[in-house]
Amino acid sequence: MPPSPSQSSRTAVWKSIAISRTDDIAQGRYSTGHKLPSEAQLSARFGVNRHTVRRALSDMSDQGLVHARRGAGVFVAAAPTDYPIGKRVRFHQNISRGGQTPAKRILALETRAADKTEAEALELDPGAQVHVYDGLSLADDQPIALFQSVFPAIPLPQMLTALEDMQSVTAALKACGIADYTRLETRITAKQATATQALHLRISEGAPILRTTGVNVDPDGRPVEFGRTWFAGDRVTLTIDGQDV
Structure with missing residues (x-):
């Protein structure tokens, strides 16, 4: 059964998380070089699994906003x-x-x-x-x-x-x-x-x-x-x- 118009127009959860984290950076809550909360912390905060959080962070990385350091976490790449x-x-x-x-x-x-x-x-x-x-x-x-x-x-x-x-x-x-x-x-x-x-x-x-x-x-x-x-x-x-x- 195809999704209803209201369902299909909803913002995906991962995108909503990405927008929220992006706003945090834009508002100066996290400055250049600052480490973001871990995947586990973000998963608990938003009530989603790590895969959803990972997709949000990947989208932000594609935009050049953050970058991951192996074994260290995800860091802000650029400030407004x-x-x-x-x-x-x-x-x-x-x-x-x-x-x-x-x-x-x-x-x-x-x-x-x-x-x-x-x-x-x-x-x-x-x-x-x-x-x-x-x-x-x-x-x-x-x-x-x-x-x-x-x-x-x-x-x-x-x-x-x-x-x-x-x-x-x-x-x-x-x-x-x-x-x-x-x-x-x-x-x-x-x-x-x-x-x-x-x-x-x-x-x-x-x-x-x-x-x-x-x-x-x-x-x-x-x-x-x-x-x-x-x-x-x-x-x-x-x-x-x-x-x-």
């Missing part, structure tokens, strides 16, 4: 990266301040018509041409976020070429004549990772992610970038500078 959100958000500076090595990987570069949301954010006519940069942000070679940056094409005709050469929005904008820019607004929404997002971020489908959307403007207040970013929820702690509130 503090990522300040403010008027001058700069990816490389944010990651470098935390003592990690930043990197970006280009996934796609294209010019196309703006959708309604993009046109409104960039103050463009419906269907106006925009340059789009899809990429992956990494800290110490671990993916922490997917992003999409959208730029008005007419005032920035060489933007895609500059991005391909420099792989830095700040440097590319400067090469195109925008010496400085600031964040006009940022919105943060909790989401669940889609299958594609999970693949890129090396997390489980349905894992918690944080989506931010923001608009950057030049010194004259003209929008130069509309950005969407999807952060792996267990790898990044978004912080807000009090000076920007």
Whole structure:
């Protein structure tokens, strides 16, 4: 007899355990290098057998959150990266301040018509041409976020070429004549990772992610970038500078 819709939609016990342990790491209850409770302790706590606990820990290991040491136990491999959100958000500076090595990987570069949301954010006519940069942000070679940056094409005709050469929005904008820019607004929404997002971020489908959307403007207040970013929820702690509130 096939499972009922309510049964098939339930979260698997092992996944629930993995989410709980991941949240413990994200909340700082276990820091980098800290040993997690043993399989026996976790089995007793959650009322399951060791096989279920082992599968949860294996999933966390696949995500790069923990690693096992033979005969010693399971240890936290990485702690969440503090990522300040403010008027001058700069990816490389944010990651470098935390003592990690930043990197970006280009996934796609294209010019196309703006959708309604993009046109409104960039103050463009419906269907106006925009340059789009899809990429992956990494800290110490671990993916922490997917992003999409959208730029008005007419005032920035060489933007895609500059991005391909420099792989830095700040440097590319400067090469195109925008010496400085600031964040006009940022919105943060909790989401669940889609299958594609999970693949890129090396997390489980349905894992918690944080989506931010923001608009950057030049010194004259003209929008130069509309950005969407999807952060792996267990790898990044978004912080807000009090000076920007």
